[in-house]
Amino acid sequence: MTTEQLIAEIKKKKSFLCIGLDVDLNKIPQYLLKEDDPIFAFNKAIIDATHHLCVAYKPNTAFYEAYGIKGWQALEKTIKYLNKNHPEIFTIADAKRGDIGNTSTMYAKAFFEDLGFDSVTVAPYMGKDSVEPFLTFEDKHTILLALTSNQGAFDFQTKTVDGIELYKQVLKTSKSWQNSENLMYVVGATKAEYLADIRQIIPNSFLLVPGVGAQGGNLQEVCKYGMNKNIGLLINSSRGIIYASNDNNFAKAAANKALELQQQMAELI
Numbered sequence: 210m211t212t213e214q215l216i217a218e219i220k221k222k223k224s225f226l227c228i229g230l231d232v233d234l235n236k237i238p239q240y241l242l243k244e245d246d247p248i249f250a251f252n253k254a255i256i257d258a259t260h261h262l263c264v265a266y267k268p269n270t271a272f273y274e275a276y277g278i279k280g281w282q283a284l285e286k287t288i289k290y291l292n293k294n295h296p297e298i299f300t301i302a303d304a305k306r307g308d309i310g311n312t313s314t315m316y317a318k319a320f321f322e323d324l325g326f327d328s329v330t331v332a333p334y335m336g337k338d339s340v341e342p343f344l345t346f347e348d349k350h351t352i353l354l355a356l357t358s359n360q361g362a363f364d365f366q367t368k369t370v371d372g373i374e375l376y377k378q379v380l381k382t383s384k385s386w387q388n389s390e391n392l393m394y395v396v397g398a399t400k401a402e403y404l405a406d407i408r409q410i411i412p413n414s415f416l417l418v419p420g421v422g423a424q425g426g427n428l429q430e431v432c433k434y435g436m437n438k439n440i441g442l443l444i445n446s447s448r449g450i451i452y453a454s455n456d457n458n459f460a461k462a463a464a465n466k467a468l469e470l471q472q473q474m475a476e477l478i
């Protein structure tokens with residue numbers, strides 16, 4: 210998907226909501242465990258109930274890898290279902306990859322070509338040659354971790370190196386990489402006070418912002434400092450939406466939570 214198509218979808222739906230599909234078999238309604246593929250059955254119900262309210266879905270691959278081959282098959286079925294039935298929706302494999310160049314190329318092929326995701330999250334720690342292989346894929350997006358939502362972000366990301374905070378160095382340096390127009394960045398909703406500085410460095414890039422909902426990030430704060438002329442934000446909520454209830458009405462409860470966020474977004478656009 211191109212960035213222009215993503216922007217058009219945001220404007221059409223008046224939503225920049227990304228729903229995280231982080232499926233934990235201990236948290237889903239227990240009757241689904243009787244299905245052949247409970248993870249896919251859960252995802253399908255959530256997608257069917259919420260697709261008109263969001264512009265992106267983000268399965269975190271950890272929640273699939275944890276269930277071995279069955280988990281990976283459920284991930285594959287989920288992305289194929291999305292691409293077939295909702296090609297207008299932006300898909301994010303939250304996999305946080307990145308390695309030496311030839312290995313990164315294989316990661317990129319796995320997520321972009323084999324599975325068919327629009328984007329993948331990548332860690333910047335190994336530098337330019339670990340990220341550039343992802344950037345060579347046309348109309349695919351690499352979402353680089355910049356300033357993450359967790360407490361550990363303060364261990365390294367905000368430390369000063371050569372007179373500049375490391376997360377700012379990641380933003381500045383990555384702009385010089387080949388095909389950097391295919392970059393987006395992760396900034397945690399819990400770090401909203403950093404967004405004005407971040408927008409000075411990358412005014413036009415899209416930001417994936419996790420941390421609204423279960424982690425306590427504030428949607429209005431994020432929008433105040435992080436929104437740009439094209440909105441430029443994908444706000445993710447995972448547990449806060451998909452586990453709104455774990456009874457027979459879980460999909461409806463998820464849709465109600467998604468609607469609450471979408472309505473708040475519509476007022477901010």
Ligand SMILES: O=c1ccn([C@@H]2O[C@H](COP(=O)(O)O)[C@@H](O)[C@H]2O)c(=O)[nH]1
Nearest residue numbers: 269357358397419422423424446447448
């Ligand atoms: O900085 C980051 C980067 C990624 N995540 C991921 O986003 C979701 C958040 O889930 P919630 O249930 O809405 O808290 C999850 O997959 C994280 O691994 C993040 O939280 N922060």
